[in-house]
Amino acid sequence: MNAGEFVTVLGSSGCGKTTVLKMVNGLLSPTAGEILINSRPLVDQNLVQLRRHMGYVVQQIGLFPHMTVAKNIGLVPQMLNWNQDKIVSRVTELLKLVQLEPAKYADRYPSQLSGGQQQRIGVARALAVNPPYVLFDEPFGALDALTRIELQKEIKHIHDTLKDKTFMFVTHDINEALFLGQRVMIMKDGQIEQFATPEEIVQHPATQFVSDLLATTRQNQGLWGRSE
Ligand SMILES: Nc1ncnc2c1ncn2[C@@H]1O[C@H](COP(=O)(O)OP(=O)(O)OP(=O)(O)O)[C@@H](O)[C@H]1O
Ligand SMILES: [Mg+2]
Known part of the structure; x- marks a missing residue:
């Protein structure tokens, strides 16, 4: 490749x-x-x-059900100790990139999303720390x-x-x-x-x-x- x-x-x-x-x-x-x-x-x-x-979108979505959309996307940035403002702005940017309105979706839980929306979150999460x-x-x-x-x-x-x-x-x-x-x-x-x-x-x-x-x-x- x-x-x-x-x-x-x-x-x-x-x-x-x-x-x-x-x-x-x-x-x-x-x-x-x-x-x-x-x-x-x-x-x-x-x-x-x-x-x-390396971002990885797994075969069975793999979102954490007890975490909100924002927490799921911000998981790796959080692990890397990014500051909170930077995480919030990155999550907002990624939700826009995958065509989900941040104000509406950031605080939902995965079970409150359709399958397609969950997949978008999976994609957003994989892109969170801008992997090549x-x-x-x-x-x-x-x-x-x-x-x-x-x-x-x-x-x-x-x-x-x-x-x-x-x-x-x-x-x-x-x-x-x-x-x-x-x-x-x-x-x-x-x-x-x-x-x-x-x-x-x-x-x-x-x-x-x-x-x-x-x-x-x-x-x-x-x-x-x-x-x-
Ligand atoms: N941990 C494992 N130990 C032994 N065999 C395995 C293991 N994981 C997968 N396999 C076997 O290796 C082969 C390839 O599996 P793999 O998961 O890579 O297939 P796949 O192409 O991704 O299929 P699918 O489209 O169903 O996801 C299969 O025959 C599977 O049974
Ligand atoms: Mg497979």
């Missing part, structure tokens, strides 16, 4: 996508090969420091199609706005992977089938598996424009 790039990781359930993210974050060690961050082996780096530089790397593990998996498309547009906009951030975004949805990724890494059974730009993948699928996946896109199934 290159600095500032938006890479999506696509593959079926159980192919090892979450495992890849956990290895990049240092939560798991690879049994073979090595992970390089900024050209340096991960094993040589201080994991606490590294994770401060952000890992996303199927953040929109549980959302309805319209909310999902809206959040896809937003995350793309956020990547464009916050220049120089490297995003690694896991999904099992090929439409999402091709829409968001500047490059897409397609996995099957723990192996990389193809890692290329969306255009390259669509024009030159590297394997039968990639071709089969492409055949499931909405365009190719002929499901668009069907009159019923």
Whole structure:
């Protein structure tokens, strides 16, 4: 991956996508090969420091239910002993970035939010200390199609706005992977089938598996424009 790039990781359930993210974050060690961050082996780096530089939006949202939205977003700044004014202004800024009105949402609890709103808070929290790397593990998996498309547009906009951030975004949805990724890494059974730009993948699928996946896109199934 290159600095500032938006890479999506696509593959079926159980192919090892979450495992890849956990290895990049240092939560798991690879049994073979090595992970390089900024050209340096991960094993040589201080994991606490590294994770401060890496936001992580986990697969099951993972907001703390007993904390307000503001406290959830401000968690890492609080741990790093930022002063309170700075935390409040950062939380306000992030809520605006994810399109939630601060006055309305800051003091709510996660249970008082819809699934899509909770996911926005998860994204805001991952961005709190302005990390250069952000890992996303199927953040929109549980959302309805319209909310999902809206959040896809937003995350793309956020990547464009916050220049120089490297995003690694896991999904099992090929439409999402091709829409968001500047490059897409397609996995099957723990192996990389193809890692290329969306255009390259669509024009030159590297394997039968990639071709089969492409055949499931909405365009190719002929499901668009069907009159019923
Ligand atoms: N801690 C573990 N110990 C042993 N095997 C594991 C462990 N965690 C995951 N696995 C196995 O490793 C494989 C890959 O798991 P992983 O969670 O990376 O899949 P995934 O691609 O993220 O799937 P999903 O889309 O369902 O989240 C699966 O077969 C899973 O059962
Ligand atoms: Mg997973």
